[in-house]
Amino acid sequence: MxxxxxxxxxxxxxxxxxxxxxxxxxxxxxxxxxxxxxxxxCGKTTTLRMIAGFEKPTTGKxxxxxxxxxxxxxxxxxxxxxxxxxxxxxxMTVFDNVAFGLKxxxxxxxxxxxxxTKALKLVQLEEYGNRKPKQLSGGQQQRIAIARAxxxxxxxxxxxxxxxxxxxxxxxxxxLELKHLQQTLNITFxxxxxxxxEALTMSDRIVVMNKGKIEQIGQPVEIYxxxxxxxxxxxxxxxxIIEGTVSEINGDLATMEFAGQTIQIPNANHVELNEEVFISxxxxxxxxxxxxxxxxxxxxxxxxxxxxxxxxxxxxxxxxNGKNLTINESHDKIEDLTDTSDELFVSWKPIHSVVLKK
Amino acid sequence: xRPKTKKILFSFSLLVFLFFYxxxxxxxxxxxxxxxxxxxxxxxTLEWYGSLFQNKQLISATMNSLYLAVVTTIIAxxxxxxxxxxxxxxxxxxxxxxxxxxxxxxxxxxxxxxxxLLAIYGLLNMSLGLNTAVPGHVAITISYVMLxxxxxxxxxxxxxxxxxxxxxANEWQTFWKVTFPLIFPxxxxxxxxxxxxxxxEFVISFFTLGPGDNTLPVLVYSMVRLGVSPEVxxxxxxxxxxxxxxxxxxxxxxxxxxxxx
Numbered sequence: 047m048x049x050x051x052x053x054x055x056x057x058x059x060x061x062x063x064x065x066x067x068x069x070x071x072x073x074x075x076x077x078x079x080x081x082x083x084x085x086x087x088c089g090k091t092t093t094l095r096m097i098a099g100f101e102k103p104t105t106g107k108x109x110x111x112x113x114x115x116x117x118x119x120x121x122x123x124x125x126x127x128x129x130x131x132x133x134x135x136x137x138m139t140v141f142d143n144v145a146f147g148l149k150x151x152x153x154x155x156x157x158x159x160x161x162x163t164k165a166l167k168l169v170q171l172e173e174y175g176n177r178k179p180k181q182l183s184g185g186q187q188q189r190i191a192i193a194r195a196x197x198x199x200x201x202x203x204x205x206x207x208x209x210x211x212x213x214x215x216x217x218x219x220x221x222l223e224l225k226h227l228q229q230t231l232n233i234t235f236x237x238x239x240x241x242x243x244e245a246l247t248m249s250d251r252i253v254v255m256n257k258g259k260i261e262q263i264g265q266p267v268e269i270y271x272x273x274x275x276x277x278x279x280x281x282x283x284x285x286x287i288i289e290g291t292v293s294e295i296n297g298d299l300a301t302m303e304f305a306g307q308t309i310q311i312p313n314a315n316h317v318e319l320n321e322e323v324f325i326s327x328x329x330x331x332x333x334x335x336x337x338x339x340x341x342x343x344x345x346x347x348x349x350x351x352x353x354x355x356x357x358x359x360x361x362x363x364x365x366x367n368g369k370n371l372t373i374n375e376s377h378d379k380i381e382d383l384t385d386t387s388d389e390l391f392v393s394w395k396p397i398h399s400v401v402l403k404k
Numbered sequence: 405x406r407p408k409t410k411k412i413l414f415s416f417s418l419l420v421f422l423f424f425y426x427x428x429x430x431x432x433x434x435x436x437x438x439x440x441x442x443x444x445x446x447x448x449t450l451e452w453y454g455s456l457f458q459n460k461q462l463i464s465a466t467m468n469s470l471y472l473a474v475v476t477t478i479i480a481x482x483x484x485x486x487x488x489x490x491x492x493x494x495x496x497x498x499x500x501x502x503x504x505x506x507x508x509x510x511x512x513x514x515x516x517x518x519x520x521l522l523a524i525y526g527l528l529n530m531s532l533g534l535n536t537a538v539p540g541h542v543a544i545t546i547s548y549v550m551l552x553x554x555x556x557x558x559x560x561x562x563x564x565x566x567x568x569x570x571x572x573a574n575e576w577q578t579f580w581k582v583t584f585p586l587i588f589p590x591x592x593x594x595x596x597x598x599x600x601x602x603x604x605e606f607v608i609s610f611f612t613l614g615p616g617d618n619t620l621p622v623l624v625y626s627m628v629r630l631g632v633s634p635e636v637x638x639x640x641x642x643x644x645x646x647x648x649x650x651x652x653x654x655x656x657x658x659x660x661x662x663x664x665x
Binding site: 099125126129131135 | 566568569570571572577582586
């Protein structure tokens with residue numbers, strides 16, 4: 047797993063006067079499912095396009111399997127792309143679409159037939175070879191686009207928001223199928239998406255990008271449970287960001303002043319006395335009750351509203367300084383919390399406070 | 405739509421069609437007319453069809469017209485398509501001006517092109533012949549080809565070219581396997597337009613052809629000065645028939661291409 051497949055070294059990409067990718071360095075291992083995640087305009091698609099060869103980095107190096115490729119034409123690179131809009135050739139049959147890459151490589155007719163059939167079988171569309179792409183549904187076209195790419199046995203498969211145009215249910219299904227496909231084929235997948243749930247579901251590692259820079263690289267669980275920056279905490283899932291001043295440091299723990307109350311925080315990031323810090327606490331790590339919990343952080347506030355969203359009920363509690371905190375509770379536990387004047391305690395364990403870098 | 409409105413619209417459309425096609429119908433009918441004067445129906449004959457094919461002048465003019473149209477179409481289609489591809493694909497300084505320059509020949513009167521060419525030929529001391537009409541024909545048709553191909557390209561998804569390159573096709577293969585087949589209907593439409601415009605062209609041909617070289621329109625013009633002969637009717641009928649067949653088959657092909665997409 048530790049063989050390096052793709053390496054980006056200090057890659058900068060400028061368009062006109064704006065810097066789209068800003069000094070990005072990244073190592074991608076062989077056989078890894080890596081996701082570039084970020085809001086639109088964060089440079090994730092440009093990064094992918096530079097690996098594919100459709101854009102050349104302004105400065106910096108791109109290595110593919112140890113070979114420097116940043117000046118190599120796309121058709122010479124051992125990578126294949128699954129495009130956002132599928133980009134199937136409308137004038138060719140499904141079979142000819144999938145066979146295109148092999149024909150370009152002058153593979154023998156018999157072998158082409160064999161490999162295309164196998165690829166179509168892999169995406170469960172072996173009976174659709176004679177159709178034109180327009181005659182297929184969006185999900186089927188998506189599968190053909192994947193078959194067309196993987197039939198070439200690429201070293202790396204690049205996927206640019208490939209599920210963006212599908213409806214939610216099909217998207218969920220395709221997420222699992224893609225993940226299984228990746229494990230079966232053992233190809234390195236580089237996947238671009240702005241959908242954090244998709245990234246968490248499929249990836250071995252996630253690269254969270256913002257404004258052309260990497261905010262954090264890590265496994266899904268690290269990204270979600272231990273976000274390092276305010277941006278990552280905010281972008282991935284829902285969270286409560288609480289800002290306060292460090293008033294005491296005591297070994298592994300520190301104390302932070304917030305709205306006239308104190309919050310104990312882990313001192314993993316080595317905060318300093320009187321430093322302004324942000325912490326992130328996920329709504330599902332918090333509880334509400336009328337009485338404080340022992341051995342936990344308890345913040346006093348007033349009940350504002352509750353929103354039923356199906357699996358949980360969201361409770362909004364207003365702190366004395368006006369800041370709202372959102373807590374996820376199971377519906378049956380909070381049926382009696384309806385009086386808006388109620389004083390409530392918001393509680394969580396100190397280990398669930400994640401201290402964020404500025 | 406209300407029935408009354410529908411009736412009015414129908415009658416109006418009918419009138420327009422009659423206006424278009426009655427003169428053509430007359431030409432066809434009178435190509436079979438026995439009379440030499442061609443204005444009164446005296447009886448059915450195929451005589452003029454026979455004599456047309458004996459008319460060496462007419463045959464050579466037809467060959468000249470076809471030659472000019474084919475040469476013009478080939479040059480204008482290649483150059484026009486290349487120009488459209490360049491304008492579609494690249495951004496460069498002065499692109500808007502270049503595009504604008506391509507629209508000019510569409511609106512400029514043919515007589516201006518004709519006189520300008522004649523002046524240049526005079527300046528270069530070139531003697532006029534059949535080929536001296538080619539630059540003029542190309543000049544007025546190239547814009548049409550470019551505009552039609554450009555229109556087709558605007559609906560062309562350039563990520564298809566990226567997909568082809570991603571799958572290992574070089575620039576050349578990408579063009580012939582992906583780009584060209586997809587813009588082909590536009591190229592064909594542009595070529596047909598160039599062909600018909602060239603075939604129809606009178607003013608430029610009249611000015612820039614050598615003294616002995618006639619094209620069909622130029623010859624017909626000189627013939628009708630002595631009155632419309634039945635042979636002109638026959639010639640027109642044959643041209644109408646050919647164009648009808650061509651348009652019919654192109655239409656059929658386009659339709660097939662349309663559904664296959």
